[in-house]
Amino acid sequence: MVIVGAGLGGIRVAENLRNNGYTDPITLVGAETHPPYDRPPLSKSVLLGKDDRVDLKPAEFYDEAGITLRLGSEVTAVSPSDKTITLASGESIAYDHLVLATGLEPRPFPGLADRVEGVHMIRTYDDAVALREQIDSATDAVVIGAGFIGCEVAASLTARGLKVALVEPAPTPLALALGEEIGALVARLHTDNGVDLRTGVGVAEIVAPDGAVRAVTLDDGTELPADIVVVGIGSIPVTGFLEGSGIELADRAHGGGIACDATGRTSAADVYAVGDVANWLEDDTPRRVEHWNHTVDQASVVAHQIIGGDDAVVSAVPYFWSDQFDLKIQVLGAPRPDDEVHVVDDDGKKFLAYYSRDGILTAVVGAGKVGAVMRTRPKLQTPTPVADLR
């Protein structure tokens, strides 16, 4: 058993295999030098200085579970015909079963070819530490992109005392994920906490005359001072190492990534994919999801496939969360930005909203409403008219 990518998906496949009686050798190959760690804290507690790296398993776990960790080892090629992978060092490793769990890399700011001092992107622990180390000597930060990671970073940098501008071309933060009505409530959260939120405007230029960032110029001509810039404009599935392998990729219109069936099987025999890089068929539609719980669910399904069982399924009710300032924003179900939104509770800070399509509940989104969100789960497991909840 060989697993490429020593992140959440990779370690969860390995752990599920061992917990379900798999006794063959397991090798977990990761490009980073760190053992598998949790990414959600990177934009939150790690930046706030409250946590350092959050390892997913204690150091002794790997020996005890008989899992060989090959860290600092980038996989550069896969050959399904002779069932081997190749590492950057040239070494090749044979597999009977292969799981691909290589995640994402952040989308760079267009045209910013070289490394510019003060410009950051956050995917890895090392990225988060590089940003954290600059906070104490900085005054002004500009966060480009108000998706989940951009919003979290803006909140964390504000809490660390920086003057933060958050720039987003859409009319509100999180508009693509949650629609503009709830996006406006998230906008309120940020402006109430002192973020200089600039929506409906793009970034024209990152100004770095001598290799270090000085400012960000917006499309409307405004120049925002910046000694830190964080680019949070989305991520790209890591699939370059599959070039020439014949393993099918999903088309970009459906999210790209590695094309899989409904149980994680790729187009190559005995090769599976899980996590952010994987594009599984869900209800006959290719879908790539970039959330923690979804990765954990997929890892369990794939481990069951490999062992020979077929009883595990991806959770029928998707879930993810985001921590911004002192609020936990939770999303249960599958909201679409064009769903009808029913805000049923809003005290000016915390809120609860139902989403519906053709009158049927599709999702619940809450901020600071943990109990209320979770109580809705049974209603999302069967078609429920939203009118029944109001």
Ligand SMILES: Cc1cc2nc3c(=O)[nH]c(=O)nc-3n(C[C@H](O)[C@H](O)[C@H](O)COP(=O)(O)OP(=O)(O)OC[C@H]3O[C@@H](n4cnc5c(N)ncnc54)[C@H](O)[C@@H]3O)c2cc1C
């Ligand atoms: C800053 C941040 C905050 C987040 N916050 C939340 C949150 O609040 N809620 C939520 O639901 N989700 C959140 N997520 C998403 C969640 O962390 C991911 O869904 C999850 O980590 C996906 O796991 P994965 O195994 O697919 O990928 P990853 O955890 O990214 O692991 C992939 C690993 O593969 C390695 N790799 C890549 N290419 C190769 C190669 N060629 N050879 C060997 N190794 C390779 C990478 O180095 C990496 O270590 C957040 C993500 C980030 C980055």
